[in-house]
Amino acid sequence: MTHWLALSLKGLRRDLRAGDVRALFVALALAVAATTMIGFFLDRLDRGLTRQAGQLTGGDIKLEQGEPFDDALRASLREAGLTLSDQVDMVSMVSRSDAFQLASLKVVDAAYPLYGEVRVDRGDGVEALARGPEPGGVWIAPRLAQLLDVTLGETVRVGASELAVTGLIEREPDQSAGFSAFSPRLMMRRTDLEATGLVRPGSRIEYELLAKGPPGAVAAVSATLERLAAQGVRVVDVRDDRPQLGSALERADKYLSLAGLAAVLLAGVAVAMATRRYVDRHLDTAALLRCFGASQRKLATLFAWQLLWLALAASVAGALLGMAGQAALLALLSRFLPLELPPPGVLPLLLGVLTALAVLVGFAGPTLLRLKRVSALKVLRRELDPLPAAAWLVVAVAGLVFGALLWLYSGDPALAATLLVGGLVALALLWGLGWLLLGLMLRAVKAFGGGERQGGWVRAVRLGGSQLARRRRASLGQLLAFAVTFAAMAIITLVRGDLLTTWQTQLPADTPNFFAINIQPAEREGFVELLDAVADTRTALYPMVRGRITAIDGRSPEAAVPEDSRGDNALRRELNLTWQTEVPEGNRVVAGEWFAADAGQAGGDGPVPISLESGLAARLGVGLGDTLSFTIGSERVTGRITSLRDLDWDSFRPNFYVIFPPGVLERYGHSYLTAFHLDAAAHGDVLARLVRAYPGVSLLNVDAILGRVRELLDQVTRAVELVLAFVLLAGVSVLYAALTASHAQRAHESGLLRVFGAGGRLISRVQGVEFALLGLTSGLMAALLTELAAFGLYHWLALPPRLHGLLWLVLPLGGALLIGAIGHGLSRGVRRQAPVTSLGLLGEG
Known part of the structure; x- marks a missing residue:
């Protein structure tokens, strides 16, 4: 056993000079860095919350x-x-x-x-x-x-x-x-x-x-x-229900974990591509070892140990990079964390190593089996290569491993299964689209510059496009990887800017930017008179009583609502109740009928008619005819749902979950609220007059709150962009791995071009055009993927869908420039290689 360990280390030291092994190392290190960066941060946050739970709640x-x-x-x-x-x-x-x-x-x-x-x-x-x-x-x-x-x-x-x-x-x-x-x-x-x-x-x-x-x-x-x-x-x-920073931060935890897994997925693609070249290079070595008496089991052990050493080294490098990344992540979010975090633990490092090993097994395992099945006769007959693993086997094993990682990092098996199945469907669709685009490209370059006299760039476009399209299977994997990478970056850009901008621009210019609450009944007329003299617009004055839902159809809320709604915030706090004669502005009755104006004055001890917001009704599992009991002070009021309403929550107007008819709530202590719009230049003077006259009235500045929301959103987005920087680096590793995997073929093509009289400038142009076309096509696919994702987000956020014309320009051109420049730079060694050496690589794969 010791002999095989020493042999594996010796082989690894020799292989570190090979591009495919370097590509494996970089891809694994990036996968570990992405997962450990997020893991370190979330682990510190989790342990900090547990350690300081009493301080977070106060007791x-x-x-x-x-x-x-x-x-x-x-x-x-x-x-x-x-x-x-x-x-x-x-x-x-x-x-x-x-x-x-x-x-x-x-x-x-x-x-x-x-x-x-x-x-x-x-x-x-x-x-x-x-x-x-x-x-x-x-x-x-x-x-x-x-x-x-x-x-x-x-x-x-x-x-x-x-x-x-x-x-x-x-x-x-x-x-x-x-x-x-x-x-x-x-x-x-x-x-x-x-x-x-x-x-x-x-x-x-x-x-x-x-x-x-x-x-x-x-x-x-x-x-x-x-x-x-x-x-x-x-x-x-806090001993039974550990406090969290809020549901928004919990969703951010999952989002950061899934964003890190995007880098793992791309790193896995790079591993799969680099492994192909690694196996092709070692087939002769494996055949020689078989001649010297090595069994299939010993071959598998040798190469497994060699890749294990590589995975451990990549894990150390990735962990150091992840530590630096989590420090940057913490610096971006420290302003919004109300506690000091403890030092990082060791668990994220162990998960990072597990991720590296899982990526190796899932994305490289099926291809590595070729080394185990090599025949000793390959030393004499080079055509006796073992059959490559079927594409469906590679995808199936990689998909299962990645699904397990999804489950591990998200903690939600349903989410993991949904993303895995949806990803496989999207992969199949993008695969078909990429196949079609490469076929169209082959036709286009054949028709490009069809005259007798062809300049250098015309020939470069024809040759580069032809090589990319003919190498269709290898090109498809690169197209898919870069399309997903570009789409992820584009979607983050939309979330950061476009969605928020669209939401704001759809608001009218006179949208209320101030709320006035705690207006007492005795102050009502005077306050309205003063407000109407200074405000541009204002909404109606709404009475407000606070009450808590304490029974649904005569049962406790916890027993009456669906299990996943028992922690709903509407059941954990007092709701603002109001009474109105008519349907308020911005409300729309979607089920049942609005109650009569005198419905609350009929007398009797039975339930009174009420109108409920449709979203709350869906969460609580109630509908028309059901009863809700509210505790107001020490008394209880019961209402029967006679209508359901949709509300315009983005209107910045007062909205209420529950509306009673007049004559029911007036006997309870109540106050009034309204919303109004003030010109920015007049804020100071108007607010001074209102506060002096009515010091007990609270004025809520919506503009100021939106500014803080934008600031928080900007900081969180920067943190997500830091994670997505690893996604982009993983995408670059895919390009590097793809280049090393096709090194022999590209070198052979370059040697043939030189034999037939092509100069170094033409070969440089051909390779540059090939990578630029790869980036251009990837950008087109990414634009389509981004539009589909944006459509889903717009539908979910109830925003009007629209196309992003600039996206279809920036992604293809940006992809062409980025991939063209990186690919052209990484292939410099192939162009400098002598034709004799390049042609001699033909048999390597």
Whole structure:
């Protein structure tokens, strides 16, 4: 065994001078780099979340609802051995002189924080404090200080109160990563909240009760937590339900993993191409070893060890590159991660090595079997090559291995199966299209420059196109690989720019850019009168009551809805309920009939008619005739669904999942909201007048939020583009592998051209034209693939589909330039080779 290991290492050192082995090394290293880069990052994120779960939520248990928690609950939790902390979260305007800014208010008590420390600058540098601000003072984010032009010691107005700025927050231990983080933070004490006048009937306020304690104490209150959850209180227990950064980040995790697998797929194609050349070169060696008594088993062992050493070396190089890549990925996303991540673990490295081995087995295994089946007679009869593996066998084995990798990295067998089957169907369609394009190219180049006198470039186009089209089987694999690579880059470009631009341009010029919420009934007429005098346009004023779904058809929501909808956000929080006489603007009844204007005044104890948004109805599995019970305060109201509505969520107008008829909800505490449009130049003055007159009304600046969304989207897109850089490098490795796989054939063609009088300039042009035509055809196929993918995205996002004319110009021309330049440069050695040497390679394959 030791002898064969030494022989495999000796053979590998000799083979490292060969282009096909270098191509194998590069492809495997890129596959490992792509997977380890993403694996290292996601592993650090996962372990960071687990390690700092208490800090992310603020406690071992977190309870949330729209009204204060009662003292009996606090007493029972304290008796179980838990330490408690009360918080209130809300959004409100903060002002100083004529400067106004929407802020995310975090109201804390003396026990805050239960975990960690607040890093705050109180004038003597940043310090870590295990408490919140003192009564009468506030701590604010540096961004809020900059927007309001306020410094330490000065005062800001919060509602009806003037509070001193006593600190600038650098980091909170339980910093939110949700939508509220788009507004700059203001932290204040609970004792100062009442004086602000912000807590009024119908106000959008989230009361939070946080608890900290040992695992036994948390387990002791499990029955209480279950009872609270059944009553509509949102319960977050980090020991059973590990907190995430949000569903958007979870989808980004899967997307990054699948994007990395695109690089693995292309690397696998490069491995398959390089393996063909590797096997062709070693057939004679294998035949000689058979003559010296080597069995098929020993041959398989020898070459398996040789490729195993290569895979391990490529894994080390790929892991180092992946470490550098994950550091860059972390730098791009660090602004939006609310926690410090631990050092990378070893598991992603093991997965990277597994990926390299899987790619070798799946994409190279069937071809390597030719070395095992070689006959000793090949030493005397060169035509006795073992039959190559059938194309269907190569695709089948590679597809199974890649499907297993899809399953491993996505964790979703249904998604893996869908992508695998869809990919095989797309591969078959692209294969047929590529075959057709190469046939058309052969006809076109034959007809090109058909006159007697042909210039150098005309002959180059005819010869280069003919060689590409005649070598159709090898060219098809390259076409498919580059088409997928270009399409992936183009789709990311569309997602980053075109889809967002299309969404924005379809909005009217007077689309509301501000929301006004928490308008009290007594302020309604005065606020509308002032707003109508300064706003360009505004929507109707909508009354709003907050209620939680606590029963569906008389059963608990968890028991009534489909299993995959039990965690739906509509069941975990209070919904905004309203009443209207007519169907609101932007709503369309798609099932049932709108209720009569006096339907809520009929009296009786039976359900009242309600209208439900169709998307929510589909998620909850309810329809016309079903009943929904809402808990509002301490009372319950039941409605029967009599109509379903489609909403225009992109209109930036107030929308409601549930609408009641008048006469049902008016007796509950409620407020009003509206949306309006202000000219950008008039923002400051108008907002100043509104806030001075109505300090309790919260004004939500949609333009500012969209700016933060664009910033976040841009950073995440750059991270994805970093992953796709590996996809592009893997595509280049496909070209390199294809060049080495066809080295003997291209060298032989070059030698024949020289024998028949072709000069170096003509051969250079022929090879350049061949690669440029390969890139041009790949770009055309990529443009078609991108248009089909964009059509699906547009349909999914409910955007009007359209063609991208520039895409059909940029991808083919860009592909021709990119592949033409790289291919022409890599084939320089073939052009410099002597004709005698080139013609002698004919028998190598």
